[in-house]
Amino acid sequence: MERTLYLKETPGLRVSRDGPSLWIERRHTAGQRVPVRLIRRVLIAGNVALDTESLMAFAERGVPITLLNREGEPVAVVLGSAAGLFARRGQQAAALEDPRQRDRLCAWLRAWERGRRLVLASRLDPVTAARWRQEGMRPADYDAWIARQARLRGVSLxxxxxxxxxxxxxxxxxxxxxxxxxxxxxxxxxxxxxxVRDCVAALQPDADLVWLDSGAGIPDETGPLPRALAELFESRRSRLAMLLRRLLDQFAVMIWEP
Structure with a gap:
């Protein structure tokens, strides 16, 4: 079963490669062996001792690693240099060199973002969603609304x-x-x-729903990678992955259209 590896700065935590597996050591705890083949993505928060052989293992398999600062914000990504397939990259580049195609793709991505915002608003605040459909919605309108929703639910920004x-x-x-x-x-x-930024912007409202739901009985923990938040995201990951794949399927159709 595929897994997300979450690593949070902890005294005594060390991660090293041991053949086809990672060996994870924690202070006062028995070591844990995790097969690299099961890991599909990695998030690392804070200062974690991770050897270069482990980084190589992830890079060779195309596993992305996101580094978070102590506030939980992404600051860097580690990715193998051979990412992507030659044929698809070429078609992707050709589509973006055509101004007409690029404008169509930009409009399509913005429509996805607006559509996902309306889906979220319809679920949480149908009156506002109806007004946005009738009068339009600016990015500032959504930002103010989502901040208000967070306050109502007592969710930390x-x-x-x-x-x-x-x-x-x-x-x-x-x-x-x-x-x-x-x-x-x-x-x-x-x-x-x-x-990646394009796709994340299009689906940010769906991540915002998970964020707003985190206010239901999950206490604020110190540090950027609380276990309860990671577990909540994992419980919604399959749905977010389905939306991302649907987005990419549409993208593939659009760049091949004349």
């Missing part, structure tokens, strides 16, 4: 960064696994991981 980082790591894994270049982007042009 700093938790949102963790769920965005988790979604970004999942998106990176699926994009690279499907053979797309994670950097070639219609919206976030010339930015590292631009296409």
């Amino acid at each position: 700093r938790r949102r960064g963790f769920f965005r980082a988790a979604l970004q790591t999942l998106a990176l894994e699926i994009i690279v696994g499907a053979g797309w270049d994670p950097h070639l982007s219609p919206l976030h042009r010339a930015q590292p991981l631009g296409f």
